[in-house]
Amino acid sequence: LTNVAANLGISQKKHIVLVAMQDNAHTLAATLRIYWILRMLGLSNLSVLNGGFYAYQQAELPTNNRAIQPIRKLFDAQIQANAVAYTPDVKQAIQHYTPLIDMRLEDFYHGTDKHAFANFSGSISGADNIPWSTLLDDHHHFLPLAQLRKLFAPALLSAENEPVIVFSETGHIAAIGWFVLSELLGHKSVKLYDDGYLYWQSLPNARLQNTDESLGQLYGLIYAPNEESCH
Structure with missing residues (x-):
């Protein structure tokens, strides 16, 4: 898990915002489970977008489909059991x-x-x-x-x-x-x-x-x- 987080560019210094990409309960639950896992890895600067991507689209906020290549970061997990x-x-x-x-x-x-x-x-x-x-x-x-x-x-x-x-x-x-x-x-x-x-x-x-x-x-x-x- 630590290696996955590092490859995604996640670090203790970054603010991570998690977004449920579909408007259904299972996608939301999966998003919040990832949040829970990141909490257990010791991350504290976390947020979840209320209403997910559906709410973002309904607000007519800007979107794009550009692929972003994450830059690997040093990630030192502090397990919170x-x-x-x-x-x-x-x-x-x-x-x-x-x-x-x-x-x-x-x-x-x-x-x-x-x-x-x-x-x-x-x-x-x-x-x-x-x-x-x-x-x-x-x-x-x-x-x-x-x-x-x-x-x-x-x-x-x-x-x-x-x-x-x-x-x-x-x-x-x-x-x-x-x-x-x-x-x-x-x-x-x-x-x-x-x-x-x-x-x-x-x-x-x-x-x-x-x-x-x-x-x-x-x-x-x-x-x-x-x-x-x-x-």
Whole structure:
């Protein structure tokens, strides 16, 4: 990753602006995931163009199609591991009631739909649901900060900067939630569970909620959370 960044002319001294080139959620999520990766490499002078290239075009700002050859820069990564959560972190979060936020759409959270490669529908035990789509308008601009704070308030139990873990199916779409919490709302302790629900549900004795209980018991994978653990 360090070599890729250097070849693109990225350095600690440059201001990097990331632009989603298509007006859809997956392109935005990919853009924000790149932002998250650059943050983990220690870059701090980063921005994202709100609304992406679509918004830029709608504003009738100048464009061209000239290819630019980047000049390689010396890039010394300063790894910031506090932006990523691993499976042991999620297990601890369940035990200590640390907020877990499922950024997937409601049907996936409630177990009425599931990923094609998932054995079990539902979500990680104790997780709340804030669908990524609720954070954006129809053209993938972020909602005003006051609305974003209101959306996240029920999931953040007490202190503004308590630890919180966001996740999605594979850690892709969850980058939207991480960006909103960390970079727009200024939450100081946000981690993205990179493995995501797809990996979690495949683990022996994975703790799940909103899943097919009879199927889960058959495979010995269901954890039946009590009321206290379902915040």
